[in-house]
Amino acid sequence: MPSEPRFTFAPPATVFVPVVGQDTLFPVHRIYCVGRNYEEHAKEMGFTGRExxxxxxxxxxxxxxxxTDQTATIDYPRQTSNLHHEIELVVAIGTGGRNIQAADAHKHIFGYAVGLDMTRRDLQNDMKKQGRPWCIGKAFDQSAPIGPITPAAQAGDIARADIWVQVNGVDRQRSNISKLIWNIAETIEHLSAAWDLQPGDLIYTGTPEGVAAVKTGDVMDGGVSGLTPIHVEVVAA
Structure with missing residues (x-):
């Protein structure tokens, strides 16, 4: 029998998301995000068309x-003075695959959740100007708040669901999933052509227009029709 592996330090715990109506947890593998996937948001970022x-x-x-029914907290991150909210529908992959055709994409979806793609916009813009990767603007600690995952069979007509976020009770973003430039199935087709999707992958599918800054003390209330809404407060680090 092979001996048990010995680690130089304790390996990190598995990241997981609760599942609505179940006592099981969804273990997270990777987080993929789609850029500029609503036309009006693309325009407000200076782009047009279906790229x-x-x-x-x-x-x-x-x-x-x-x-559910709780307010999560995220720290206002370091090195930024322009932290933006981006409300998104999140697709949870339950069955992996490569080169998945759009017509078969639904077979690979476990469920859906409400998420926020938090963005250090000033750092992202600086990297864009320099032609450098903008991971520092997107892939920082606590940048991916998410609500519980609703199994696909219980999510209703997600392709036509409303999506919104309010900050301190005031509308900031409000649109409909039908306005995605690349719909959920098309996104999975394109994504699985470049990476082998795995069970546990999450896809943040893009944000509608209305992205704007939040500050310490602000509370974001986000939702997608048919899914569990989220409540997230920005706090001092």
Missing amino acids: PPFFFLKPADAIVVAE
């Missing part, structure tokens, strides 16, 4: 779980 989809990643431990 080919592009992706960036966040580390799994950027997850902050916003439990």
Whole structure:
């Protein structure tokens, strides 16, 4: 029998998200994010048209779980003075695969959740100007708040669901999932052509127009029709 592995230090704990109506937990493998996937948001960022989809990643431990009926907290991050909210529908992959066709994409989806792609916009913009990767603007600690995952069969007509976020009770972003430039199935097709999708992958599918800054003390209330809403407060580090 092989001996048990000996680690130089305790390995990190598995990152997981609760599942609505179940006592099981969804272990997170990778976080993929789709850039500029709503036309009006693309315009407000200075772009137009249906460009080919592009992706960036966040580390799994950027997850902050916003439990049902509770307010999660995230620290105002270092090195920024322009922290933006981006409300998103999150797709949870239950069955992996490569080169998945859009017509088969639904077979690979475990469920859906509400998420926030928090962005250090000033750092992201600085990296863009220099033609450098903008991981520092997107892939920082606590940059991926998420609510519980609703199994796909219980999520209703997600492709036509409303999506919104309010800050301190005032609307900031409000749109509909039907306005995605690349819909959920098309996104999975494109993504799985570049990476082998794995069970546990999360796909943040893009944000509608209305992104804006938040400050310490602000509370973000986000939702997608049919899914558990999230409540996230920004606190001093």
